Amino acid sequence: MKKELHIDTLMVGDIPTKPDPYGAVVPPIYQNSLFTFESWEAIQDAFTDKVNNCIYTRGNNPTVALTERKIALLAKGEKAKLFSSGMAAVSAGMLHFLNAGDHIITLKNIYGPAISLINDFICPKMGVEVSFVSGDSLKELESQIRENTRLIYLESPTSVVFSLQDLKAITKLAKRHGIATMIDNTWATPIFQKPLTMGVDLEVHSCSKYLGGHSDIVAGVLIGSDALLASIHCLEYELLGAKMAPMEASLLLRSLRTLDMRMERHQQSAIQVANFLEKHPKIETVNYPGLASFTQSELAKEQMTGFSGLMSFKLKTDKLHLVKRFFNHLSLFSIGVSWGGHESLIYAPAISCMQEQSSEQFEKMGISLGDMRISIGLEQVDDLIDDLTCALNII
Numbered sequence: 001m002k003k004e005l006h007i008d009t010l011m012v013g014d015i016p017t018k019p020d021p022y023g024a025v026v027p028p029i030y031q032n033s034l035f036t037f038e039s040w041e042a043i044q045d046a047f048t049d050k051v052n053n054c055i056y057t058r059g060n061n062p063t064v065a066l067t068e069r070k071i072a073l074l075a076k077g078e079k080a081k082l083f084s085s086g087m088a089a090v091s092a093g094m095l096h097f098l099n100a101g102d103h104i105i106t107l108k109n110i111y112g113p114a115i116s117l118i119n120d121f122i123c124p125k126m127g128v129e130v131s132f133v134s135g136d137s138l139k140e141l142e143s144q145i146r147e148n149t150r151l152i153y154l155e156s157p158t159s160v161v162f163s164l165q166d167l168k169a170i171t172k173l174a175k176r177h178g179i180a181t182m183i184d185n186t187w188a189t190p191i192f193q194k195p196l197t198m199g200v201d202l203e204v205h206s207c208s209k210y211l212g213g214h215s216d217i218v219a220g221v222l223i224g225s226d227a228l229l230a231s232i233h234c235l236e237y238e239l240l241g242a243k244m245a246p247m248e249a250s251l252l253l254r255s256l257r258t259l260d261m262r263m264e265r266h267q268q269s270a271i272q273v274a275n276f277l278e279k280h281p282k283i284e285t286v287n288y289p290g291l292a293s294f295t296q297s298e299l300a301k302e303q304m305t306g307f308s309g310l311m312s313f314k315l316k317t318d319k320l321h322l323v324k325r326f327f328n329h330l331s332l333f334s335i336g337v338s339w340g341g342h343e344s345l346i347y348a349p350a351i352s353c354m355q356e357q358s359s360e361q362f363e364k365m366g367i368s369l370g371d372m373r374i375s376i377g378l379e380q381v382d383d384l385i386d387d388l389t390c391a392l393n394i395i
């Protein structure tokens with residue numbers, strides 16, 4: 001037997017700490033709020049390491065802990081902590097690093113609600129300052145560093161225009177200045193990108209996307225060092241209380257068994273769809289890091305080992321009635337905001353950006369009416385391409 005098992009093998013198995021008394025092939029769901037103890041001494045002992053012991057499910061639960069161990073292993077982190085949503089994990093991570101009067105540097109085109117969390121919550125409530133940068137220039141980023149900069153928050157690739165940041169260069173710069181780094185790695189998943197091995201301190205995922213993969217859970221995770229995660233556990237996890245439910249953790253555990261296979265399929269189909277769209281006369285541009293023509297293709301290949309299934313493209317027309325006709329004609333692409341599930345989806349960022357952001361912000365993000373975002377699911381790719389062909393033919 002090989003000493004180190006392949007990650008696919010580790011994801012299929014369930015790395016239990018103790019053998020199941022019934023030989024259950026799937027670990028049981030510990031659907032309980034509370035754990036009881038035999039004596040004063042036993043519960044006192046449990047409190048000596050409440051980060052690892054199960055006392056109350058707002059802190060720890062065996063089903064949740066098992067899923068966390070698996071995700072940490074996958075991302076090459078020492079520890080993972082699951083949250084009730086991706087945004088719960090994003091906010092716990094940001095709040096952990098930031099204190100009143102601090103400064104955060106982030107990108108202009110990170111996930112919209114993460115921008116709102118900074119602009120509408122953290123900055124006004126905590127007197128934190130923020131600088132937004134493009135993310136593709138190290139010089140620009142360095143020029144924004146101040147005495148009070150505590151956190152650089154990244155998302156690579158971003159999930160609308162898919163721009164990348166040079167992770168090794170940024171983490172080197174951040175370490176020189178004693179600044180923490182955090183990255184939203186939802187698009188690439190730990191299968192295709194391992195930011196912790198490139199010096200990032202804290203990795204966050206919306207598990208509602210590929211990690212969950214079946215569009216049946218909303219969840220989030222933070223991954224990092226033992227010490228950092230222990231501190232987040234005791235403060236933001238337990239005190240803000242956005243805990244992961246055991247049932248959800250069990251669904252996530254199921255999903256992790258097929259993550260590698262699903263990502264491979266998403267990737268193969270997405271590359272074919274991106275190539276098809278790029279050549280189509282009614283398409284102006286395609287944003288997909290897996291395309292040979294992608295502007296940051298070299299960097300993409302350097303820091304990722306593959307590409308997921310979410311991409312955006314711009315229709316040549318900007319006429320609302322034609323854009324809507326294309327959008328509404330698709331039959332295999334459901335209309336919806338999320339991504340990363342088994343089903344293919346389409347969304348036009350303009351729909352929510354027009355409502356959630358000011359027109360100034362909307363323009364700054366470089367979004368127009370003809371911009372479409374599609375999530376390539378697990379359907380047969382030829383069917384998806386046929387569906388897109390039909391919808392493009394009628395505009």
Ligand SMILES: Cc1ncc(COP(=O)(O)O)c(C=O)c1O
Nearest residue numbers: 085086087111159186206208219
């Ligand atoms: C890139 C990215 N990060 C974070 C989130 C937030 O995750 P959740 O919806 O699980 O709170 C999302 C959700 O769409 C996302 O797209």
